[in-house]
Amino acid sequence: MSGHGTPIPMSSHKSTGLSGVADVPGDKSISHRSLILGAMSVGETRITGLLEGEDVLDTAKAMQAFGAEVTRNDDGTWHVHGVGVGGFAEPDHVIDCGNSGTGVRLIMGAMATSPITVTFTGDASLNKRPMARVTDPLALFGAQTVGRSSGRLPMTIVGARDPLPVRYDVPVPSAQVKSAVLLAGLNAPGETVVIEQEATRDHTERMLAGFGAQIATEVTNEARVITLKGQPELNPQTITVPRDPSSAAFPVCAALITEGSDVLVPNIGLNPTRAGLFTTLREMGADLTYENAREEGGEPVANLRARFSHDLKGIEVPPDRAASMIDEYPVLSVVAAFATGKTVMRGVKELRVKESDRIDAMATGLRAAGVSVEEGEDWWTIDGRGFGNVPGGATCASHLDHRIAMAFMVMGLATEQPITVDDGGPIATSFPIFETLMGGLGADIRRG
Numbered sequence: 200m201s202g203h204g205t206p207i208p209m210s211s212h213k214s215t216g217l218s219g220v221a222d223v224p225g226d227k228s229i230s231h232r233s234l235i236l237g238a239m240s241v242g243e244t245r246i247t248g249l250l251e252g253e254d255v256l257d258t259a260k261a262m263q264a265f266g267a268e269v270t271r272n273d274d275g276t277w278h279v280h281g282v283g284v285g286g287f288a289e290p291d292h293v294i295d296c297g298n299s300g301t302g303v304r305l306i307m308g309a310m311a312t313s314p315i316t317v318t319f320t321g322d323a324s325l326n327k328r329p330m331a332r333v334t335d336p337l338a339l340f341g342a343q344t345v346g347r348s349s350g351r352l353p354m355t356i357v358g359a360r361d362p363l364p365v366r367y368d369v370p371v372p373s374a375q376v377k378s379a380v381l382l383a384g385l386n387a388p389g390e391t392v393v394i395e396q397e398a399t400r401d402h403t404e405r406m407l408a409g410f411g412a413q414i415a416t417e418v419t420n421e422a423r424v425i426t427l428k429g430q431p432e433l434n435p436q437t438i439t440v441p442r443d444p445s446s447a448a449f450p451v452c453a454a455l456i457t458e459g460s461d462v463l464v465p466n467i468g469l470n471p472t473r474a475g476l477f478t479t480l481r482e483m484g485a486d487l488t489y490e491n492a493r494e495e496g497g498e499p500v501a502n503l504r505a506r507f508s509h510d511l512k513g514i515e516v517p518p519d520r521a522a523s524m525i526d527e528y529p530v531l532s533v534v535a536a537f538a539t540g541k542t543v544m545r546g547v548k549e550l551r552v553k554e555s556d557r558i559d560a561m562a563t564g565l566r567a568a569g570v571s572v573e574e575g576e577d578w579w580t581i582d583g584r585g586f587g588n589v590p591g592g593a594t595c596a597s598h599l600d601h602r603i604a605m606a607f608m609v610m611g612l613a614t615e616q617p618i619t620v621d622d623g624g625p626i627a628t629s630f631p632i633f634e635t636l637m638g639g640l641g642a643d644i645r646r647g
Contacts, residue, residue, distance in 0.1 A: 205624075206622035207622055207623045207646060208619060208620065208623070208646070208647055209604070209608060209623035209634075209645065209646055209647075210611065210617045210618065210619040210620075210645050211608040211609070211610065211612055211617060211618050211619075211644050211645075212611060212612070212617045212643040212644075213591075213612065213613065213614065213615065213616075213643070214457055214612045214613075214641060214642050214643045215458045215459045215460075215641075216457075216459035216460060216641055217450075217453060217457050217461075217462055217612075217642060218640060219462065219639060219640045219641070220462075220464075220465060221447070221450035221463070221464045221640060222442070222636070223442050223443055223446040223447050223450065223464060223467070223630070223636065224252065224442065224446055224629075224630060224631070224632065225250040225442055225443060226402075226440055226441050226443040226444070226445075226468050227250050227252065227255060227301070227445065227446075227629055228301065228374075228400060229402050229406070229438075229440050229441065229498075230246075230250040230255045230440055231254070231299075231302055232305070232378070232402055232403055233246045233249065233279075233406070234246070234249075234255070234258050234259050234262050234269070234277075234279060235258065235309050236406055236407070237267070237279030237281055237436070238265060238267035238269070238282060238309075239281055239282070239283065239284050239286075239309060239382075239385065240279075240281035240410055240433040240434060240436070241281055241282075241283045241432055241433065241434070242280070242434070243279065243281075243435050244278070244435040244436050244437070244438065245435075245436075245437045246276070246277040246278075246279065246438045246440065247275065247276050247277075247440065248440035248441070248442070249275070249277050249440055250440065250443065250629070251631065252628055252629045252630065252631050253298065253627055254296075254297060254301070254302055254629060255299075255302075257297040257299055257302055258302040258305075260295075261294045261296065261302070262279065264290035264291075264292065264294060265287040265290060265310065266282045266286065266287060266288035267279055267280060267281055267282055268280035281435060283432065283433070284385045284386050284430060284432065285312075285313055285386040285430070286313075287309070287313045287315055288315070289315035289317070290315075293318045293320055293353070294306065294317055295320050295321065296321045296325060297321055297325065297628065298321065298322050298324055298325055298554065298599070298601070298625060299321070299325065301375055303319055303321060303330070303352070304333045304375040304376070305375065305378050305379055305382060307319065307330070307334070307356060308333065308378065308379030308380060308381070308382035309383070309385075310356065310358055311337040311340055311358050311362075311383045312342070312358060312362035312383045312385070312386035313358045313359075313386055314358055314359070314360040315358050316355060316356070316357045316358065317355070317356050317358070318353060318355045318356075319352055319353065319354050319355075319356070320352050320354075321352050324554050324555065324599035324600065324625075326347075326353065327351060328351070328352075328552060328553075329349065329350055330350045330351060330352060330354060331350030332350075332370075332371070332373065332376050333375065333376055334346070334350060334354070334356070336367045336376065336379070336380050336383075337356070337379065337380075337383055339363070339367065340359050340363055340364075340383050340384075341359030341361065341362050342356055342357065342358055342383075343356070343357040344356050344357075359387075362383070362386060362387040363387060363388075364384065364387045364388060364389035364390055364391045364392075364429060365380065365387070365391050365392070366391070367380050367391075367392070367393055367394065368394040368395075368396075368422075369393060369395045369396070371549065372395065372396070372397040372399050372521070374399035374400040374401075374402075374403070374472075377393050377395055377399060377403065377425070378403040380393050381403055381404070381425065381427055382403070384427045385407075385412065385427070385430070385431065386429065386430060387429045388429050389429055390428055390429065391427045392425065392427075393424075393425045393427075394422050394424050394425075395422060395423050395425070396421070397519060397521075398423055398472055398523075399472060399523075400470065400472040400473050400522070401416075402470065402498075404416060405497050407427065408497075409497060410433040410435075411431060411432070411433055411434040412427060412428070412433060413427070413428035413431060414426065414427045414428070439495060441468035441495060441498050441500050442465070442467050442468065443468070443629075444467050444468055444470075444473050444476070444477070445473075445526045445602075446630050447464045447467045447503060448476055448527045448530050449530060449605050449608075449630070449633070449637070450464055450505070450636065450637065450640060451464055451480070451505040452480075452505075452530045452531070452533060452534050452609050453609045453637065453640070453642060454507065454640075455480065455485050455486070455487070455505055455506075455508045455534060456507075456508075456511075456537045456586070456609070456610075456612070457507060457642075458507055458509075458586075458613075459507055460507040460640075461504070461505075461506045461507070462504070462505050462640055463490075463503070464502065464503040464504075465503075466495075467500065467501060467502070468499070469492075469498075469499045469500060469501050470498055471499070472522070472523050473523055474523060475520040475522075475523030475524030476524040476527035476530075476531060477503070479514070479516055479520065479524065480531075480534065483508075483511045483512055483514055483534070483535075484508060484511050484512050485508045485511060486507070487505050487506075488503070488504045489501040489502070489503060490502040490503075509586050510539070511534065511538035511539065511583070511586075512540055513538045513539065513540030513541045513543075513581070513582075513583045514542060514543075515543040515545075516542070516544050516545070518545045518546030519546070521544075521546045521547050521549070525547070525549050526553075526602060528544055528550055528557065528561075529557055529561050529602050529603055529606040530602070530605070530609055531544070532561050532565060532572075532579070532581050533565075533607075533610040535581035535583050536565060536568075536570045536581055536583055536584060536610065537583065537585065538581075538583035538585070539583055541580055541581065541582055541583065542581045542583060543580045544578060544579055544580070544581075545577065546577060546578070547577055547579070548576055551576070553600070553602075554599060554600040554601070554602070554603075554625075555600040555603060556598075557603065560595075560596065560597075560600065561579075561603065561606065562574050562579060563595070563596070564595035564596070564603075564607055564618075565581065567594070568589060568590060568591050568593040568595075568614060568618060569584070569589060569590035569591070569592075569593075570582065570583075570584060570589060586613070589610075590615050591610070591611060591614025591615050591616040591617060592614070592615075592616030592617070592618075594621065595607045595618065595620050595621070596621050596622075597620045597621060597622050597623065597625060599622070599625050600625060601626045601627075601630065602629075603620075604620045604622070604623045604625060604626050605626055605630065605633060608620065608623070608633075608642075611644075612642055612643070612644075623646070634646075
């Protein structure tokens with residue numbers, strides 16, 4: 200069963216000549232953070248280009264529950280009247296974050312140093328995901344947590360009445376954990392310091408600086424050391440959300456493996472902590488170019504042009520690139536199936552604890568479609584069959600995971616026989632216009 204209602208089976212059929220402009224939605228990571236930091240500011244923050252998927256809308260509802268005024272104009276502009284750092288009110292109901300691991304973990308951090316008690320829950324997929332990686336460092340601030348076994352939702356957090364600043368060495372590369380600690384540090388006195396051994400997406404640091412927080416990052420040979428001065432007054436901002444590189448991955452990869460394709464994907468955020476997939480695809484021989492490169496709102500942006508690439512080659516993806524493309528490995532594994540030779544992906548154990556075990560989900564589906572896959576705890580290898588040699592004809596389980604469902608829909612556009620997923624409903628959490636957009640490019644994706 201889908202966490203979003205009745206399952207929606209979907210099938211993808213061999214297509215040719217994808218073409219046109221793919222206007223993908225706004226960046227999900229920046230959308231979540233815009234709403235949360237807007238709610239923690241004093242005054243009105245205006246946001247255009249916000250991703251209006253279910254995950255982000257759940258975060259907007261949560262900010263309303265904490266006392267911020269959140270409204271949307273008919274033209275798609277969002278307005279957030281914030282309550283200031285430390286100004287969150289105690290919600291009068293459970294905060295339901297749906298399918299969003301980013302939403303729940305960032306919101307936990309934002310409230311953990313306020314003297315309020317909040318209960319969090321989510322859908323069936325989110326309630327299986329580990330939260331201890333966030334609640335453990337939040338306990339250092341003085342927050343208390345009561346949840347299900349293994350640190351799972353539903354969970355109640357009692358915010359710290361007298362929070363302490365924290366120095367925290369992030370044990371695994373995770374932008375969500377880093378961000379939760381930094382957001383908690385906003386309402387703690389003194390300096391909160393986060394140390395990460397591998398760089399992860401830095402939207403939180405960039406946006407905190409934009410909202411007026413005193414934050415500095417020092418890069419040493421061993422680590423990135425991020426220092427935040429607590430208890431600032433954040434200033435409201437006008438934010439234009441760039442389009443999501445994780446969503447752009449799907450029309451880009453579809454064009455690369457679908458014969459005769461030429462697709463333009465405009466205004467994509469190319470923050471170096473997010474653009475690892477595109478670097479990897481180009482190393483594989485993809486005909487993928489950046490056009491009109493520029494900077495908007497402190498974030499690098501460009502238009503991506505992707506053309507059918509007949510002679511893709513398998514490569515070994517550098518493990519230190521994993522953090523910059525962790526959400527894109529499912530669709531990369533699809534492209535790898537149409538390359539010649541092996542594609543090796545290491546240092547990816549984080550995929551085991553996403554919305555699903557993404558390594559297992561993709562490996563199972565790829566094998567059913569006639570592709571050889573080897574896997575370990577933190578690695579997997581795709582033995583590419585080359586263009587025109589992937590049989591397909593599989594029915595794959597999406598495991599309530601939007602990226603698994605979309606990856607297999609991309610795959611079916613180039614396999615000899617269609618690919619079916621048991622439930623495409625979760626796609627709406629991050630990419631509500633996926634079917635319409637892909638259909639407009641010429642992709643043959645059907646419901647039922």
